[in-house]
Amino acid sequence: MMTALRWGLIGCGDISRKRVAPALNELATCELVAVNRARAELAESFACEFGARRWYADWRELIADKEIDAVYIATPVYLHVEQTIAAAEAGKHVLCEKPMAMNVAECDRMIAACGAKGVKLGIAYYRHFYPVVRQAKAIIASGEIGKPVVAQINAFERFNPQPGEDRYWLLEKSKAGGGPMMDFGCHRIEVLMNLFGEIRRIKSLTGRALFNREVEDTSIASFEFDSGLQAALTVTHAALESQDTLDIFGSEGSLHIPALNRGKLTVKTAAGERIEQHLPHANIHLPLIEDFALAVLENREPKVGGAIGREVARIEEEVYMK
Numbered sequence: 001m002m003t004a005l006r007w008g009l010i011g012c013g014d015i016s017r018k019r020v021a022p023a024l025n026e027l028a029t030c031e032l033v034a035v036n037r038a039r040a041e042l043a044e045s046f047a048c049e050f051g052a053r054r055w056y057a058d059w060r061e062l063i064a065d066k067e068i069d070a071v072y073i074a075t076p077v078y079l080h081v082e083q084t085i086a087a088a089e090a091g092k093h094v095l096c097e098k099p100m101a102m103n104v105a106e107c108d109r110m111i112a113a114c115g116a117k118g119v120k121l122g123i124a125y126y127r128h129f130y131p132v133v134r135q136a137k138a139i140i141a142s143g144e145i146g147k148p149v150v151a152q153i154n155a156f157e158r159f160n161p162q163p164g165e166d167r168y169w170l171l172e173k174s175k176a177g178g179g180p181m182m183d184f185g186c187h188r189i190e191v192l193m194n195l196f197g198e199i200r201r202i203k204s205l206t207g208r209a210l211f212n213r214e215v216e217d218t219s220i221a222s223f224e225f226d227s228g229l230q231a232a233l234t235v236t237h238a239a240l241e242s243q244d245t246l247d248i249f250g251s252e253g254s255l256h257i258p259a260l261n262r263g264k265l266t267v268k269t270a271a272g273e274r275i276e277q278h279l280p281h282a283n284i285h286l287p288l289i290e291d292f293a294l295a296v297l298e299n300r301e302p303k304v305g306g307a308i309g310r311e312v313a314r315i316e317e318e319v320y321m322k
Contacts, residue, residue, distance in 0.1 A: 002069070004031045005293045008062045008092070010083060011074035012037040012046040013166065015097065019285035020072055021050040026286065029293040036062040059083060063090045070120075070296060072289075073097060077182070078175045081106040084121070088113040095122040095292045095302075099186045100309030102177045104317055107310040114306065122292040122302040123309035125190040129287035131278035132263040136248065136255050137195055144269060146252025148196065151231040153188045155180070156243040160211060171213050179215035180235040181206065181319055188233050189312050190304075191246070191260070198226045199315055204322040210238035221319045 007024050009016055012035055024032040034054040037043035043055035056062040063071060063086055070093035073083050080101050084094050094114060100123045101107045114121040127133060140148055157180070161168045169175040170183055193199065201224040209218040218236040225231065246257040253269030263279040281287055288304065295302040 002297060004029055005093070005296055006031050006033045006067055006069045008033060008065060008068040008071045009035045009052070009074065010059045010062060010071055010087075011097075012043060013074060015285075016072075016074045017046070019283055020074055020289070021046070023283050023286040023289045024072075025050060026283070027290055027293060029290065029297060033068050034062050034065055060086065063087045063092055068092060070095065070293075076169050076175050077177055078102055081110055084110040085113040088117045088119050088121075091117060091119065093120040093292075093296050095124065095289065096309075097124045098190075098309070098312075099177070099182055099316065100306070100313055104310060104313050107306065107313050111306040111310065120292070120296050120302060121306040122288075122295070123304055123306065123312075124285070124288060125187060125304045125308065125312070126284050126288040127187050127191050127260065128194055128304050128308075129291065130260065130263070130280050130284075132257055132260065132265050132280070133191060133194065135265060135276065135278050136246075136257065139255060139267065140195065140248070140250075144252070144267070145248070145250030145254060148227070148229050148248055148250045150249040151192065151196065151229060152245070152247045153192070153231070153233045154243040154245045155184055155188055155233075155235045156239045156241060157184065157237060158240055158242065159237040171215055173214040176215060178316070178320060179213075179217055179219070180237050181216065181219040181221065182316060185219065185221070185233060185235040185319075186312050186316060188235070188246075189315050190308060192223065192225075192231050192233070193308070193311065195248075196225045196227060196229050196231070199223045200226050202315065202318045202322060204319040206320060206322075209236065219319065221322075223315075 024030045036059040040057040047055040073096040204221040206219040211217045217238045223231045248255040256266040265276045
């Protein structure tokens with residue numbers, strides 16, 4: 001019986017360096033075997049830094065490595081479909097960065113390829129594992145704040161890279177698919193679905209409030225859920241002030257998370273107000289990777305699988321069409 005999943009890492013950028021590779025090294029259920037980066041000298045340096053035995057300049061050579069059981073795909077969005085399908089056809093399980101793909105059609109191809117080969121597919125919506133989100137969901141289920149009626153999320157990050165900089169691809173529509181709604185709005189859509197279920201109606205405004213670029217710098221989407229709850233999601237690259245808020249208003253109280261990444265939760269009801277702390281793991285990717293590894297080892301589905309990634313992509317397609 002396999003006791004540890006042997007990984008190949010496709011893409012060695014900031015996320016891989018700060019979160020993915022350290023998580024793979026920390027978890028007893030994981031072993032980092034090989035890494036890929038187009039520049040061979042940087043791939044070698046990364047491999048040496050994190051203890052991988054091999055490095056490849058061509059990701060196709062990595063997925064052909066017979067020692068590898070699973071791959072983590074940490075590349076720009078437009079590459080996800082090709083790399084996921086190739087990895088699945090090579091018999092590798094796939095944990096793919098968000099957003100899952102450029103559109104729903106690509107998501108369907110990824111899901112079909114993994115299904116045909118019997119490999120697991122996970123998508124890196126790591127906020128699904130945040131203790132503060134889990135606690136908010138438990139409080140809602142308990143009825144303490146009554147029936148949720150309104151939810152509001154702000155995700156503001158000033159972002160204006162110049163041509164030639166590492167993350168400039170996020171402003172290229174053919175590579176990123178869209179602006180902040182695609183890049184980090186997708187995370188918040190997953191959080192809302194996790195908390196409130198199915199979205200049945202969508203309205204949106206998407207445009208360029210400050211920057212002249214291929215993709216939007218600001219977007220506002222409103223969602224109506226099957227429960228009747230109304231939610232507003234606002235994302236921007238243009239505002240100076242950073243925000244990462246979630247506020248939920250119910251018929252008998254409210255929940256307030258001033259910074260999703262930090263874990264503070266304020267609960268307000270007629271009985272009074274209390275403040276709770278539910279800090280995320282120091283490496284916010286680790287619980288996601290741990291769950292995926294256990295899903296493979298236990299032969300179950302990961303908690304954030306292709307179906308969730310596809311539904312987020314479907315909602316984003318509607319946001320951009322409105």
